[in-house]
Amino acid sequence: MMNGSCQAVSRMEYRDYYQALGVERSATADEVKKAYRRLAHKYHPDISKEANAEEKFKEVQEAYEVLKDPEKRAAYDQLGSEWKQGQSFRPPPDWASGFEFRGAPGAGAGSGPAQGPGARRGAYQFEFDGGGRGFSEFFSSLFGGGAGSPFSEAGARRGGRDHHARLDIGLEEAYAGASRMLELKRPQVKPDGHVELATHTVRVSIPAGVTDGQLIRLAGQGEPAPDGGTAGDLYLEVHVMPHVLYQLDGRDVTLTLPVAPWEAALGATVTTPTLGGSVELKIPAGSQTGSRLRLRGRGLPGQPPGDQYVSLKVVVPPADSPAARALYEQMSRELAFDPRAGLPR
Amino acid sequence: MTNAIESLRGHLLSEEDWMGVETLCRACDLSLEVMAELADLGVLAPRGRSPREWQVPATVLPRMRIVARLMHDLGVNVSGAALAVELLETQHRLERRLRELERYLHSGSALK
Numbered sequence: 001m002m003n004g005s006c007q008a009v010s011r012m013e014y015r016d017y018y019q020a021l022g023v024e025r026s027a028t029a030d031e032v033k034k035a036y037r038r039l040a041h042k043y044h045p046d047i048s049k050e051a052n053a054e055e056k057f058k059e060v061q062e063a064y065e066v067l068k069d070p071e072k073r074a075a076y077d078q079l080g081s082e083w084k085q086g087q088s089f090r091p092p093p094d095w096a097s098g099f100e101f102r103g104a105p106g107a108g109a110g111s112g113p114a115q116g117p118g119a120r121r122g123a124y125q126f127e128f129d130g131g132g133r134g135f136s137e138f139f140s141s142l143f144g145g146g147a148g149s150p151f152s153e154a155g156a157r158r159g160g161r162d163h164h165a166r167l168d169i170g171l172e173e174a175y176a177g178a179s180r181m182l183e184l185k186r187p188q189v190k191p192d193g194h195v196e197l198a199t200h201t202v203r204v205s206i207p208a209g210v211t212d213g214q215l216i217r218l219a220g221q222g223e224p225a226p227d228g229g230t231a232g233d234l235y236l237e238v239h240v241m242p243h244v245l246y247q248l249d250g251r252d253v254t255l256t257l258p259v260a261p262w263e264a265a266l267g268a269t270v271t272t273p274t275l276g277g278s279v280e281l282k283i284p285a286g287s288q289t290g291s292r293l294r295l296r297g298r299g300l301p302g303q304p305p306g307d308q309y310v311s312l313k314v315v316v317p318p319a320d321s322p323a324a325r326a327l328y329e330q331m332s333r334e335l336a337f338d339p340r341a342g343l344p345r
Numbered sequence: 346m347t348n349a350i351e352s353l354r355g356h357l358l359s360e361e362d363w364m365g366v367e368t369l370c371r372a373c374d375l376s377l378e379v380m381a382e383l384a385d386l387g388v389l390a391p392r393g394r395s396p397r398e399w400q401v402p403a404t405v406l407p408r409m410r411i412v413a414r415l416m417h418d419l420g421v422n423v424s425g426a427a428l429a430v431e432l433l434e435t436q437h438r439l440e441r442r443l444r445e446l447e448r449y450l451h452s453g454s455a456l457k
Contacts, residue, residue, distance in 0.1 A: 057418075179352075200351070205352065205355075207354075235372060247445050
């Protein structure tokens with residue numbers, strides 16, 4: 001797409017908005033609103049634990065955007081009831097005659113995942129937008145760009161809107177820095193006066209030491225202002241994905257390190273992984289499960305850099321051989337050790 | 346013809362970065378009045394004399410966007426959204442702690 005080869009023509013699919021809200025075509029405005037409220041609470045990405053909550057919420061939001069508005073709903077109904085969800089769709093030639101929708105066609109500019117060379121596909125995703133933008137191609141083809149939020153008044157705005165996107169990265173990338181290809185979509189006025197979405201790909205550098213939830217602001221990379229004013233900004237919210245070994249807390253990382261009982265009891269020097277490579281860690285004699293050791297400056301880089309904490313976990317070897325059993329029996333006989341000495345008898 | 350890919354280096358917002366409240370309003374699609382209400386509720390701790398002069402830590406932006414989404418999408422009022430965002434943050438902290446403890450309990454076998 002972006003590297004000058006070819007551009008795939010996407011197939012537009014019909015969306016059954018009544019089905020999305022779970023209401024009959026004859027549903028009253030009140031029934032539509034109730035259905036939206038119920039589903040919005042169920043699927044709102046900030047509160048929902050449902051799988052694909054974000055995707056479902058966008059469907060629900062888009063359906064409500066149309067069905068709550070008598071004019072949009074009437075126009076949508078004019079398409080007829082024969083269409084099925086997912087069916088290949090193209091707007092009729094005389095579409096929208098007699099209707100006047102708010103919102104400029106194509107105003108729903110947003111950002112989408114890049115798929116060009118070097119792009120980490122699926123490595124990030126774009127957040128739903130509370131402003132109701134980012135609706136489907138089906139919606140845009142019928143009604144132009146999205147309108148305001150279901151509960152908010154659309155206000156006058158001089159500059160372009162800010163855009164927001166979520167960027168998922170691995171812990172190693174947070175440590176060493178990374179880059180991502182982003183495909184930005186912008187409305188562009190064609191010579192004939194129509195507005196279309198133009199795309200361009202940018203490579204965004206993610207600095208080393210970025211922490212979970214931190215924002216990267218790309219000034220002027222949001223929505224362009226309609227009259228040549230100040231463009232909005234693009235905010236990338238970084239999410240560091242869970243790691244198999246390390247837990248991240250700010251710039252600090254914690255590793256749970258299994259140790260043998262004799263290493264904990266007698267002390268030992270063991271090879272320990274860190275984000276910057278393995279180090280030799282000295283375990284003090286008399287360590288226990290839960291003992292925490294600090295490797296200063298071995299967390300994420302920054303001013304100051306984070307630390308790596310090593311939480312020890314004593315792992316008991318199985319008594320699965322005569323020799324192992326003999327050793328345990330010898331300890332039982334010769335060590336005056338009562339692990340429950342502190343408990344009431 | 347070559348399609349040069351533009352390289353962008355954004356600004357990483359940290360605890361040291363502050364932004365004008367109007368920038369925050371634009372980024373969240375919330376009004377200054379709502380921001381003032383959030384400040385009254387303690388969800389936002391701005392510095393500056395009058396609301397128009399307020400500066401806020403840039404790191405509050407994700408939190409304010411959740412507030413905005415709850416208000417816009419669910420029709421929740423300001424105090425409801427403020428309460429919800431605090432409860433959500435508590436929930437996320439506890440879930441994270443639970444995941445850490447679960448990982449800790451199973452770490453011996455996981456690392457074998």
